[in-house]
Amino acid sequence: MAFPITGYVVFVYQPDVGAHAPQFQSIDEAEKFANDLRALTKLTVSEPIPVIATETYKIEADVHK
Numbered sequence: 001m002a003f004p005i006t007g008y009v010v011f012v013y014q015p016d017v018g019a020h021a022p023q024f025q026s027i028d029e030a031e032k033f034a035n036d037l038r039a040l041t042k043l044t045v046s047e048p049i050p051v052i053a054t055e056t057y058k059i060e061a062d063v064h065k
Contacts, residue, residue: 003052010034011046023051 008030012020024030030048037045 003054005050006053007051008048009051010037010048012037013044024048 007023007025008027009021009023010030010033012022014020022033024033027048027050034045034048037043
């Protein structure tokens with residue numbers, strides 16, 4: 001069974017602030033973000049990394065309580 005890719009994450013690091021990891025729905029969005037950030041800043045930016053669902057876990061929650 002192949003697990004589905006649910007999105008793509010791009011890790012961004014700035015020494016004074018730390019890490020940030022925005023997530024995108026498509027590889028195209030993630031690549032554009034990473035490439036634009038590299039071109040416009042001196043931040044450390046990773047290549048897009050797929051986020052893979054390995055387990056489904058559902059709980060019932062009543063948000064009105």
